[in-house]
Amino acid sequence: MRFEILPSLLAADLGSLGQEIVRASNSGADALHLDIMDAHFVPNLSFGPDVVSLAKKTAPAFSRNVHLMMTRPDLYIDKFVSAGADVLQIHVESDCDLHRELRRIRQAGIKNSIVINPATEVEELFAYLDEVDGVLVMTVNPGYGGQKFMPECLSKVKTLRKLKPRLDIMVDGGCNGETIPLAAQSGANQFVAGSYLFAQRDMARAVRDLRSKL
Numbered sequence: 214m215r216f217e218i219l220p221s222l223l224a225a226d227l228g229s230l231g232q233e234i235v236r237a238s239n240s241g242a243d244a245l246h247l248d249i250m251d252a253h254f255v256p257n258l259s260f261g262p263d264v265v266s267l268a269k270k271t272a273p274a275f276s277r278n279v280h281l282m283m284t285r286p287d288l289y290i291d292k293f294v295s296a297g298a299d300v301l302q303i304h305v306e307s308d309c310d311l312h313r314e315l316r317r318i319r320q321a322g323i324k325n326s327i328v329i330n331p332a333t334e335v336e337e338l339f340a341y342l343d344e345v346d347g348v349l350v351m352t353v354n355p356g357y358g359g360q361k362f363m364p365e366c367l368s369k370v371k372t373l374r375k376l377k378p379r380l381d382i383m384v385d386g387g388c389n390g391e392t393i394p395l396a397a398q399s400g401a402n403q404f405v406a407g408s409y410l411f412a413q414r415d416m417a418r419a420v421r422d423l424r425s426k427l
Contacts, residue, residue, distance in 0.1 A: 214379070214402045216427045217243035218420055219278055221385070221407030222268070223259060230264065231271050233411065238272035240416040241424075244300075245275055246385070246405045248355075249293070251283040254304070255355050262289075262296035269297030276300070280328065280385070282355050283307065287314045294321045302326040302349050305337050315344045326383070330355060335369040339376075346381060347403070348373055352396070353386030362387025367399040374400025394426050 220242050225233035237245055245268055250259040268277050279298040283289065286301075287309040293301060301318045305311065305327055318325035326347035329338055331354055338348060350369050353360035363386070373382055383403035384396045393404045406423070413419040 214381075216397065216424070217403045218410075218423055219244045219246040219383075219403065219405045220410045220416070220420075221246040221248060221405050222264070223248045224407030224411040226411075230267060234268050234271045234275070236416055237410075238275040240410070240420045242410075242416075242420050243276070243403075244278045245272070246278045246280065246407070249279060249281050249283065249289075250355075251285075254284040254307070255282045262292045265293055265296035265298055278302070280349065281307075282328075285309060287317075290314060290317060290321070294318075294323060298323060300324040300326055300347070302328050302347075304328045304330065305341070306330055306333060311341060312344065315341060319346075326381075329369065331363055331366050335372050338373070342373075342377055342380070347383060348377075348380060349383040349385055349405075350401070351386055352384050352388070352392075355386075360387055362389075362392040364392075364395065367396060367401075370396060370399040370401050390423060390426055393423055397427050 220237040250257045252258045276299045278300045280302045286303040315325045324346040327341050327345050328349040352363050352366045382401045384401045385405035388406040389409040
């Protein structure tokens, strides 16, 4: 299974978003990760559909992986599809009909994924595994970048990999040159790195270094 590295735009210089998107696109990473926060599901606000549109306009060939940290993602799916999302990720803890919304994302012609927070038991995902293109296991409590990696979350990755050997399994939170190999050993194949990558003067070199570790 192919390893993929995704810089998270949440850690970028917000005063230079266009340039930061280009820098991530030119780094050799596989896709751009965009965290959308509603200040209700998580205690923070971040981007809206316009930033997804900016990413599509600025680096159209760079895939856009959009993580909806929202209580009601169902109210915004159409907006983010129209803005240019290539993958939409919604939380198992969200307040909506997940079966219906996962199906609606696929019907829009893009990939879907389901997300699980650290405090949620992995069994909560089981009812959806045959309906998704991927799973995102949060390795920090969502809401802010720069948090410390929670290795105890990797047991979920191991369980999911045993159940679904071919499923894309992503980890997000505290990912760097030390923690990404641990996640890969547990069965993850996609890795979101925000603070670690955007803090590097040479992001391309940092991406190459992560690939060498994987």
